[in-house]
Amino acid sequence: MNYRHVYHAGNFADVVKHVVLALTIEHLKLKDTPFRIIDTHAGVGLYALNHGPAERTGEWRTGIGRLFGAEAAPLPAPVADLLAPYLDLIAAENADAPDGQITRYPGSPLIARRLMRRGDQLVVNELHADDRVRLAELFARDGQVKVLGLDGWIALKSLLPPKERRGLILIDPPFEEHNELIRLTEALKEAIRRFETGTYVIWYPIKDEKIIARFHRAIAESCARECLIAEVMLRTARHPEKLNGCGLVVVNPPWKLEAQLRVVLPHLAERLGQGEGAQSRLEWLVRH
Secondary structure, three states, rough: OOOOOOOOOOOHHHHHHHHHHHHHHHHHHOOOOOEEEEEEEOOEEEEEEEEEEEHOOOOOHHHHHHHHOOOOOOOOOOHHHHHHHHHHHHHHHOOOOOHHOOOOOHHHHHEEEOOOOOOOOEEEEEEEOOHHHHHHHOOOOOOOOOEEEEOHHHHHHOOOOOOOEEEEEEEEEOOOOOOHHHHHHHHHHHHHHHHOOOOEEEEEEEHHHHOOOOHHHHHHHHHHOEEEEEEOOOOOOOOOOOOOOOEEEEEEEOOOOHHHHHHHHHHHHHHHHOOOOOOOEEEEEEEE
8 A cells, every 4th residue: 555645635635525524424413312433544634734745745735725724715604604614623723823824634534533522433444554553643542533454445344334323434545456446336335235324425536537437327326325426626637647626425415415515516616626627516326
C-alpha cells in the first residue's frame, strides 16, 4: 500500500466527502438511540497543512481554503447553515492559528468523533502501519473509539452488522488497483447483505467518465437498497488521466439529505471548480 492521504489533505475531494459525511451524521443524531460509525480506510485523522507533504502540494488551498479562512469569501446563508457542523470543526481545530489561517485539517475519523454523542461508537481502520500508529495516538484512552489495522475489505466484512443495528459505514479506498471499482461493488453488495439498514457513504474518483458510468450501472444492478449519487466536477473530463472530480454513492441516505445536497452541491462546484465544465450532479441510482 503506497497511497498516503497526507499529500492531499483538505483538497476538494476531502471537502465534498466530509460535507456529506457531516450532514449524514447530523441526521443519525436526530434519534436518541446510539449508532456506530465504521471508517474502513481511515488515514491518520489529523493533518498539518502548514508544513510537510500537505504544505508542499498545497492542494488544500483549492479545497478547504476556498470555503474557510482569511481568503475565503462569505457563504450565502442557506449554504452556511448546512455547512455549519463541518466548518465549525475546522474552526475549532484552527482556533489558535494566527489571522484566520488554516494550519490543521481533521480527517474523517476526527470529524466523526467530534460529531458523535456520548454513547455512540467509532471504529477506525487503517492498514498502513505508520498511519495506524498516529491514528492510535490521536484516540489514545478514548473509550468510544476502536482502532484497527486490517485490510479495509476484511474489516468491512468482519465489523458488520454492528450490535447497535444503527450505523454509518464510510468506504474510501486508495484506488491503487485497476479493479478497485469492481472490488468496491462486490464488497458493497456483501456488506448490504450483512447489514441492510446501514447507511453507506462510498467515495470514488472521477477520471474517465465511461468507467464511472459502468460503475454506476454495476451498483444499480446489484444494490437492493436506495442509492443516491452526489458528484462535483472540477472541469470537463477531457483528460481521463487527471482527477477531474469526485463522487459519493450514499446507500440508504437520510430522508432530508437529497434536499440538503441540492442546496450545497452547486455551491461547492462553483467554489471548488478549476475550469470550464465545473458542475455538480445529484441523482438516484436506485429508488424504491
